[in-house]
Amino acid sequence: MINGRELMNSIVKNSLNGIVKTTQMFLSSSAKKTKEELDCVIRPMVREDEIVFEDLHRRARSRFLWLKDPQDWYVAHGQKMSTWYGSYVDNGPPIVYKPAPMLYGALQLQMPMDTDCFFPENTPPEWIGKKGTDAYISGVLVAPEHRNQLVGTKLVRYALAEAKKSGMERCFLIRHKDNWAAANLCHKVGFEVVVPPESDDEYLLGIHLK
Structure with missing residues (x-):
């Protein structure tokens, strides 16, 4: 018993x-x-990437990022070429077909960003600097099949280096509180919480570049 x-x-x-x-x-x-770290090239977006970006946008199922200012974007790609696509050419036939690298990911970096209406009232003073010295990462896209392979991390680090070279002193981004993949990436790169969420579900994160 x-x-x-x-x-x-x-x-x-x-x-x-x-x-x-x-x-x-x-x-x-x-x-x-x-997955293993993916070997990829990070560079500014060029014209050949613009239509291929639409395929990345579809695969990443993004509802918020659109290709409004191609000059603000950076892309990650490898050696594999995408399917052929059509694009317009100046002073030539209306459409020319040419291959372009298949994109693993893309990032939009605004610099300098418009700070007039960006910072909440409770933003610590050490995060508010001279106008024209702040950059803003408005979004990162990574193809589903290439996630967990450091593509996003490489894009963010490249963007921060470009912002620093351009004279930016801080860089900011906004992260949804339930986006744990983004939280891990931001922590790894060195972003800090500037303003925690109050009425909404978003964190304002920042990093000092100098």
Whole structure:
């Protein structure tokens, strides 16, 4: 006959075994999802990328980023070429077909950004500098099949280096509080919370470049 103490010990032991087994399954599953770092080229967007960007936009299922100012974008790509596409050429036939690198990801960087209506009233003074010295990453797109391969991290680091070379002193971005992939990327690169969310679900993050 099992007494109360033996019964309790048995329950605790079974519970701990269950927790260990669940943790091992989770770690095993995470390991399977982890991919190797993707070797890619990061550079400013050129004209040939613009139509290929539409394919990336569709695959990434972005509802908020659009190609309004191509000069503000940077792209990540490899050696693989995309399918042929049509584009207009000045002083020539209306359409010419040529291949372009398939895009792994893209990032939009505004510099300098318009700071007149950007900062909330509770922004710490150390984050408010001279007008024209702040950059803003308005979005990052990464193709689903190339996520967890440091494509986003490389794009952000490249953008920060470009902002610093251009004389920017700070760079900002806004992250949704439930976007844990973005949270991990921002922490890895060095962004800090400038203003935590209050009425909405977004964090204002920033990083000092000098």
